[in-house]
Amino acid sequence: MIAETASLRERRRAETRRTLQTHAVRLFMARGYDATTINDVAEAAGVSAMTLYRHFATKEDLVLYDEFDRETAAALAAQQQEEPLRQRIGRALVQTAATAVNSDRDLLLARLNLMISTPALQARHLDSQYATEIAVVDTLCAGTTDPDLEFRIRSTTAACLAVIHVALIRWAEGDGRQDLPTLMRQALTSAFDTAF
Amino acid sequence: MIAETASLRERRRAETRRTLQTHAVRLFMARGYDATTINDVAEAAGVSAMTLYRHFATKEDLVLYDEFDRETAAALAAQQQEEPLRQRIGRALVQTAATAVNSDRDLLLARLNLMISTPALQARHLDSQYATEIAVVDTLCAGTTDPDLEFRIRSTTAACLAVIHVALIRWAEGDGRQDLPTLMRQALTSAFDTAF
């Protein structure tokens, strides 16, 4: 008996999702994003176009989907509360990135390369980063009603995430040869003049 | 120097462009972005859809187009070179925003409100901010070949722009009642712990 709480339905759903993303990234890399249609991806994954849309709302989501937000929020909660805000946010992001590189390096690199070279994906990548910003701010603002404090938290979070983005892009442009966490810490340090 | 010898063609082109944007923003605010078609906008402006596409590559550009990048680059060049990088970038952005508010307040507010309430526009807004980042980095990196220095400049620029974005959104959410330059300086100060 399988002890996983995931029902057969849930497991198959997750499976289909991963299959779709894998085939999509492979095809996009091989033929180009624009030259590959939703039908191509659906066919390669062995499902109908309609089913694909039930798993990914847009073509872009095929490349953009990941679990970054949730993991960052968790890493954030694990930070020492005495540290300054900037450090907590920055370190949580660096840790999440380190984990991601260790588990999914090749897929992550492929996805980032697609995001860099495809204008439509570049725009949506920034948008997904904004979603991360919201997740971080929500975590940090739990129980806060002071709009002024929330404003300061949001400003700091946005700055950290933007810096992290620069490091991510640089990492992908160098095809992952440099160490991502190190790059991120360097970027944070030069933006804030503080150690991370 | 760009000669002010705007030919009749150029003037009419700019005129058509402005007319299209004005009608577009008006219709989007009245009926909603998604519920308004390109044809609606073209018809309201008295041109064909094909002509509209020759002025704006995408529906989103109808809302997003402005001259922010160029003005920011100019303001940046006018900063005192002795100041730290962060201050130069931050102040250039604040100055540009101040000018924009003085000349085009209502249109700017309407455009921002649309960007906030329309997911597709929100994503592209972040992307257009990224274009500003590139413009700023290009200005600051003129003559630089050191990739490390460029990396630091990019990190700092990204951080400043992200913070400015937070202030911009906050300003629009408050319907422009607060002073935008002040909001921006507050956001910069709380993110960097430095005066701007």
Next chain:
DNA sequence: CGCAGATTTGTTAGTAACTATCAGCATGGT
């Protein structure tokens, strides 16, 4: 096991953003 209810999937038909192409027209320098 078998049945009822919920979830997932496929099919079809449609909307609207965007592109390519070609032909007609205004414009600006000679």
Next chain:
DNA sequence: ACCATGCTGATAGTTACTAACAAATCTGCG
């Protein structure tokens, strides 16, 4: 006046995405 150049419009696509319905599949319960 005249020709090259660029602006405009009509037409006919392609493709991402949605709505609606019908068929297949899973889950939980008796």
